[in-house]
Amino acid sequence: MTPTPRAALRRRLVDRAMTGLSFAAVLLALVPLASVLGYVVAQGITALNWAFFTQLPRPVGETGGGMANAIAGTLTLIGLASCIGLPVGILGGVYLGELGNGRLGGWIRFTADVLNGVPSIVVGIFVYTLLVVPMKRFSALAGGAALGIMMTPLVMRTTEELVRLVPATLREAALALGVPWRVTTLRVVLRTATVGVVTGVMLAVARISGETAPLLFTAFNNQYWQSRLDQPTASLTVQLYNYAIAPYDDWHRQAWAAALVLMTMVLVLNITARLVGRRQVSARRSS
Amino acid sequence: MEISNTLFSRALIDAAARAIPLEQVVADQIRAVQINAYYGRTHAVRGVSLGFAANRITAVIGPSGCGKSTLLRCLNRMHELVPGARVEGRVLLDGEDIYAPDVDPVAVRRRVGMVFQRANPFPTMSIYDNVAAGLRLNGVHDRRVLDDVVERSLRQAALWDEVKDVLGRSGASLSGGQQQRWCIARALAVQPEVLLMDEPASALDPASTLKIEELARTLRDNLTIVLVTHNMQQAARVSDSTAFMLSGELVEFRPTTELFTRPKDQRTEDYITGRFG
Numbered sequence A: 001m002t003p004t005p006r007a008a009l010r011r012r013l014v015d016r017a018m019t020g021l022s023f024a025a026v027l028l029a030l031v032p033l034a035s036v037l038g039y040v041v042a043q044g045i046t047a048l049n050w051a052f053f054t055q056l057p058r059p060v061g062e063t064g065g066g067m068a069n070a071i072a073g074t075l076t077l078i079g080l081a082s083c084i085g086l087p088v089g090i091l092g093g094v095y096l097g098e099l100g101n102g103r104l105g106g107w108i109r110f111t112a113d114v115l116n117g118v119p120s121i122v123v124g125i126f127v128y129t130l131l132v133v134p135m136k137r138f139s140a141l142a143g144g145a146a147l148g149i150m151m152t153p154l155v156m157r158t159t160e161e162l163v164r165l166v167p168a169t170l171r172e173a174a175l176a177l178g179v180p181w182r183v184t185t186l187r188v189v190l191r192t193a194t195v196g197v198v199t200g201v202m203l204a205v206a207r208i209s210g211e212t213a214p215l216l217f218t219a220f221n222n223q224y225w226q227s228r229l230d231q232p233t234a235s236l237t238v239q240l241y242n243y244a245i246a247p248y249d250d251w252h253r254q255a256w257a258a259a260l261v262l263m264t265m266v267l268v269l270n271i272t273a274r275l276v277g278r279r280q281v282s283a284r285r286s287s
Numbered sequence B: 001m002e003i004s005n006t007l008f009s010r011a012l013i014d015a016a017a018r019a020i021p022l023e024q025v026v027a028d029q030i031r032a033v034q035i036n037a038y039y040g041r042t043h044a045v046r047g048v049s050l051g052f053a054a055n056r057i058t059a060v061i062g063p064s065g066c067g068k069s070t071l072l073r074c075l076n077r078m079h080e081l082v083p084g085a086r087v088e089g090r091v092l093l094d095g096e097d098i099y100a101p102d103v104d105p106v107a108v109r110r111r112v113g114m115v116f117q118r119a120n121p122f123p124t125m126s127i128y129d130n131v132a133a134g135l136r137l138n139g140v141h142d143r144r145v146l147d148d149v150v151e152r153s154l155r156q157a158a159l160w161d162e163v164k165d166v167l168g169r170s171g172a173s174l175s176g177g178q179q180q181r182w183c184i185a186r187a188l189a190v191q192p193e194v195l196l197m198d199e200p201a202s203a204l205d206p207a208s209t210l211k212i213e214e215l216a217r218t219l220r221d222n223l224t225i226v227l228v229t230h231n232m233q234q235a236a237r238v239s240d241s242t243a244f245m246l247s248g249e250l251v252e253f254r255p256t257t258e259l260f261t262r263p264k265d266q267r268t269e270d271y272i273t274g275r276f277g
């Protein structure tokens, strides 16, 4: 069954054409990405200065100042979100991976997936009704809760996947040594999956640190340092939004700077997560 | 103690019923009595009664799928960890039923250790930490105790000289045979009374296989060993008694030399002469 020369030629031409088309598609997909990155860097870099990281926003009309409080606010919000997202997400993921094959597991998985798909502004409204209205004020706590609710299903599903990837033989090895099930799960299974879970957590943090909508009516905003968690807090994303829609050139400049800082943060988290993840794969291969 | 005494006398009655010499019952470290094991509807072990003598190596042979591994995993309560799996019958460890309602399976597994077909070290732990794992995960943290146990176990597993300078490293670069001895050391560290070995050498080259067999012979002084194997030469070389299983049933159980030279059952003869499946 050797193909005729004509058929072989045809096949080679089709092959070439398809490779070319795929390559063009990749380029097309990269153009918007590269231009967004390039534009943000170009615009942001000129506005970025030491004051941006160290000073508070100036009152309307004055130029200069920075977003130090918003940077601290974003970090606080991420910390608060992690207080909810990490324990619930990781333990829930371990439950799903180890015991979640029954009906309850199915429901939890379904709920997590639905929650993952809920528009973030809806999460904001939910927390607004649940925390902001009864407390009668916007607060960092409410903002952290909204982000934590978004983070939980992300962490939970990644943890589940990674726990499932741990070979059953390791679990058996520990159980056969007379190690109780609970200790086996936490100190052998979860420990083996740790690097992957850390990767998943970083990606989840990267994801929530770019959220604006759920913060608009939970954490709100603040022109000053926020000293208590039950007070409104600034955040990079909300500050960026407010500055971008304001009619002042200096604020626009600072909004670009905020965009650059935010983007760098997300990029660093993503790249670190990738590097950590790759190390895990090569460690697996060599063992 | 009263319960265990009744169980023990029941074992004696069993023995009498099956015309097993009394001293053999007394010397059995672990004894399966009318074990039936199921995976859902699959009836994998069918009414097996079998005693494993103290400080002896008992081999279990039989064609693939005959229930050797399942029987083994009934002896340390690992079988019930498979979803849908179930065990009926009794297993007497030192005369006490490990399936009695008040017995903690975790405690049983500390007394009945297990080595698997493929070496399964914990990949996140060093050579030292793997061997120490059984104690550490059960709350022993005294460094001196752990040092002693790790050295003793690795020596017992004939691995100490090969790894004593790299204890803190990952064992990923150890050979297959070394990894298996490493896992044996890990099992020995919790000082089990019985060691179950499920085809411990089937993934190894002949030289490493011989090492494991030698090791089993030396471990016999302190332990009761149950060795599942596909390899009849191996059973003949290392074991004191051999049990032949077929389709979940125990066909014949006798001293190894007798079983291989003068099998009583036609099916045993067919199997050991290679006339079957």
Ligand SMILES: Nc1ncnc2c1ncn2[C@@H]1O[C@H](COP(=O)(O)OP(=O)(O)OP(=O)(O)O)[C@@H](O)[C@H]1O
Residues within 6 Å of the ligand: B039, B042, B044, B062, B063, B064, B065, B066, B067, B068, B069, B070, B071, B082, B230
């Ligand atoms: N996890 C399981 N779920 C369902 N059935 C199983 C499971 N494990 C084993 N079985 C069935 O139980 C029977 C006995 O299996 P077992 O693993 O004990 O055999 P074996 O003698 O150890 O075989 P091998 O020599 O191939 O290891 C087989 O019929 C097998 O198909």
Ligand SMILES: [Mg+2]
Residues within 6 Å of the ligand: B068, B069, B070, B198
């Ligand atoms: Mg088997």
